[in-house]
Amino acid sequence: MREFDLVVFDWDGTLMDSTGHIVEAIQQACRELDLPVPDRETASHVIGLRLDSALLRACPKVGSDRLPALVDAFRRHYQTNLDQVTLFEGTREILLAIRGSGVFVAIATGSSRAGLDRALAAAGIAELFDATRTVDECHSKPHPDMLLQLTARFGVESGRTLMVGDTSHDLLMAGNARCHGVGISHGAHAGEQLQHGQPLIIVHSLTELGAWLLPRLA
Structure with a gap:
């Protein structure tokens, strides 16, 4: 029986292999403004949050007065070589398989609307999602707003949403x-950090996710 x-998928670090690119952009932006440069663990931990909040956490010494400049610097560095960032192996296949089971598929991301739309168009998979939500329309994670909007959009009970x-x-x-929730360890947070969210399971690739999930959609 289908469970x-x-x-709902996150985007960066879940479907798009962009963690390293985001970390480097944060570090480069801090260097540009002569701010303390966060290490990889610190920079990767804030991925998924609203951009201004993420940068303030990664570099608390920036102060509110210089935060807009740091945001602008991050965006410029992030756009550099963005065309080299690719989907994780198996992304299209698992999305097609889930859709083939008759289940709704959506995205909930800390990216901006413009950023997500550009990324989906570049990846050529926009048509594989029934709906998407970004921080431009919703409260930032871990607030439940994105998921509450999506469950309401499709009339699906929260207990039947993954x-x-x-x-x-x-x-x-x-x-x-x-x-x-299901955690996937190939992105920003290690397995130990993912355990704090009490996932049903932690998988290490989209292929492994498919092996666990698809029988539960039959």
């Missing part, structure tokens, strides 16, 4: 929305 009617993400922010959002 889920809606599967959130797949690479950060504890994704999984805590799932818990706050009373949805289920």
Whole structure:
């Protein structure tokens, strides 16, 4: 018997292999403004949050007066070589398989609307999602707003909704929305951090996710 009617994916670090690119952009932006440069663990931990909040956490000494300049610097560095960032192996295949089971597929991301739309168009997979939500329309993770909007959009109960993400922010959002969560360890947060969100399971690739999930959609 099918367990889920809606599967929601995070974007960066979950479907798009962009963690390293984001970390480097944060570090380069801090160097440009002569600010303390966060290490990889610190920079990767904030991925998934609203950009201004993420940068303030990664570099608390920036102060509110210089935060807009840091945001602008990050965006410029992020756009550099962005065409070299690719989807994780198996992304298209698992999305097609989930859709083939008759389940709704959506995205809930800390990216901006413009950024997500550009990325989806470049990847050529926009048509594989029934809906998307970004921080431009919703509260930032781990607030449950994104998932609450999506479950309402499709008339799906929270208990029959699954959130797949690479950060504890994704999984805590799932818990706050009373949805289920699965962690995937190939992105920003390590398995130990993902455990804080109490996922049903932690997988290490989209192929492994498919092996676990698809029988539950039959």
